[in-house]
Amino acid sequence: MTEPEFLDSRLTEQRNPRTVAIDIASSLQIVDMLSREDGDAVAAVRDVRCVLARTIDLVVGALRAGGRLVYVGAGTSGRLGVLDAAECPPTFGSPPGMVSAIIAGGLPALVESQEGSEDDAAAGATRIEENNVTEDDIVIGIAASGTTPFVRGALMCAHARGCTTALVSCTDPPEDVAAICDSLIVARVGPEALAGSTRLKAGTATKLILNSITTASMIQLGKVYGNLMVDLIALSEKLKDRGERIVMEACSVGRDVARKTIERAGGSVKIAIVMVGLDVDADEASRQLDKAGGVIRKVLGDPPPVIQ
Numbered sequence: 001m002t003e004p005e006f007l008d009s010r011l012t013e014q015r016n017p018r019t020v021a022i023d024i025a026s027s028l029q030i031v032d033m034l035s036r037e038d039g040d041a042v043a044a045v046r047d048v049r050c051v052l053a054r055t056i057d058l059v060v061g062a063l064r065a066g067g068r069l070v071y072v073g074a075g076t077s078g079r080l081g082v083l084d085a086a087e088c089p090p091t092f093g094s095p096p097g098m099v100s101a102i103i104a105g106g107l108p109a110l111v112e113s114q115e116g117s118e119d120d121a122a123a124g125a126t127r128i129e130e131n132n133v134t135e136d137d138i139v140i141g142i143a144a145s146g147t148t149p150f151v152r153g154a155l156m157c158a159h160a161r162g163c164t165t166a167l168v169s170c171t172d173p174p175e176d177v178a179a180i181c182d183s184l185i186v187a188r189v190g191p192e193a194l195a196g197s198t199r200l201k202a203g204t205a206t207k208l209i210l211n212s213i214t215t216a217s218m219i220q221l222g223k224v225y226g227n228l229m230v231d232l233i234a235l236s237e238k239l240k241d242r243g244e245r246i247v248m249e250a251c252s253v254g255r256d257v258a259r260k261t262i263e264r265a266g267g268s269v270k271i272a273i274v275m276v277g278l279d280v281d282a283d284e285a286s287r288q289l290d291k292a293g294g295v296i297r298k299v300l301g302d303p304p305p306v307i308q
Contacts, residue, residue, distance in 0.1 A: 011171040012145050012198050016191035034200070037193045041201040044170070044187040045208045052209060055166050055183040056216045059138055062164060063098060063221060067136035069214070071101040072127070072154040074118035076199045077142035077168075077206060078103030079110060084210040090239065092218040093231035093270075099214060102127045104150040121153030128157040135162030140213070142206060144198035146173030146186075155180060168209050170202040185209055222294035225250060226303030230270040230296060234262075243269040250303055251276040274299055 019033050045052070059069050071081030081101040088099040103109050104124070105117035117123065133139060139158035141151040146169040159165050159180040166183040167173055178184055187205040192198060218224065223231035228250060234240040247258035250273045258272070265271035265282045274285035277300040292298035 010145050010147065011188060011190055012192060012202055013196050014191040015195045016193055019193045022193060034193055037189075037201050038204055041187070041189050041205040041208070044189045045205050045212075048185050048187050048209075051183060052185055052212055053216075055140075055185055056213055056220075058164050058166065058183060059140075059213060059217045060220045062136065062138040063217060065136055067134070067138060068097060069099045069217070070128075070131065070133060070137055070139045070158075071099075071142055071210070072103075072124065072139060072151050072158075073101070073142035074104035074109075074148050074150045075113070076203050077144055077148070077151075078105075080203065080206050080210060081140075081142050082110060084207075084214055088214055088218065090233050090235060091229060092214075092221075092223040093233050094218065094223070100131070102131065102154065104148075118148050118150045121149040121156075124150040124153030124155075125157035128154050128161070133158055133161055133163055138164040138166065140166045140168060141177075141181075142168045142210075143173070144170045144202040144206065146171050146177065152177055168206055170198065170205060222292075222296070225270075225273065225296040228303065230273060232269060234267060234269070247272050247276065249307075252304065270294075270296060 018036070022030060022033055025033065063069065071085060073081045078101070082103055085099045085101040088094045089096065104120070109117065128139065139155065141155045143151040146167070155165050155167065155177060165181050166185065167177065167181045168185045170187050170189050172186055173184065187209060189201045189205050192200045192202065194200065228246050230246060232239055232243060234243045243262060244255055244258040246269055247253065247262060248255055253276055257276070261272040261275055262269060265275060265285070270289065271282055271285045273296060274280070274288055275282060278285065278288065288299050289296070297303070
């Protein structure tokens with residue numbers, strides 16, 4: 001029997017038999033349906049844990065060599081990439097540009113739909129060239145359907161320039177895209193609660209994957225001590241308070257000592273911890289950290305246990 005022409009082979013475009021009555025469901029029933037589908041997103045990410053870990057290794061290798069991580073996406077996928085990149089400096093103190101994101105349609109696409117821009121493969125290639133992407137960088141395309149032309153064009157251009165490339169998707173990409181990717185993270189979440197609405201569990205799975213990529217990479221770059229974010233940038237009162245509490249907990253000192261040491265460390269929580277731990281000035285603490293590749297544990301040993 002011939003399949004109807006309206007059927008699409010992409011998982012993200014298929015109808016979900018579990019939600020065919022969602023339009024007549026109560027609010028609670030809709031919440032329950034969506035929650036059940038979100039569970040599939042978590043399971044799908046768990047299923048790709050090994051390839052996700054290998055991709056993280058590629059990212060760490062690029063960043064350690066002085067390269068950059070560049071996300072490329074359109075629509076929801078692009079916005080998730082921008083979000084993940086934007087949160088790295090305040091969370092991990094990463095240098096500007098170490099993690100960046102390219103979104104189809106540019107900055108306006110962050111707050112207003114620019115759907116037509118995703119169809120321009122040439123624009124994706126142009127944005128890679130404009131960002132001076134080199135063979136030292138890793139470019140990760142984000143496309144829930146695996147077929148977004150803007151992302152395809154960007155990945156093709158990045159591959160031609162000698163970059164390491166990867167794709168985050170929720171359905172198997174075309175062969176020509178798969179062929180130029182060093183890593184494929186395909187979280188098969190299945191049909192959405194609303195057919196084709198990849199802002200739902202495909203978006204959830206994508207966010208989980210991007211969280212893992214940058215968090216694990218920054219951890220391996222020495223920006224965490226135990227599970228404390230020691231390289232955060234204290235740009236708000238909340239973060240200043242958090243920085244002081246981190247020094248207090250890591251070094252068993254009072255808030256006044258923590259605050260004054262952070263000031264002498266030029267605002268660096270990481271340097272302040274080593275200053276207190278070794279009873280040295282900021283310059284010597286910096287030297288010790290440099291010798292240890294920025295990893296506090298190599299300088300001071302294990303962090304204190306969690307107080308419960």
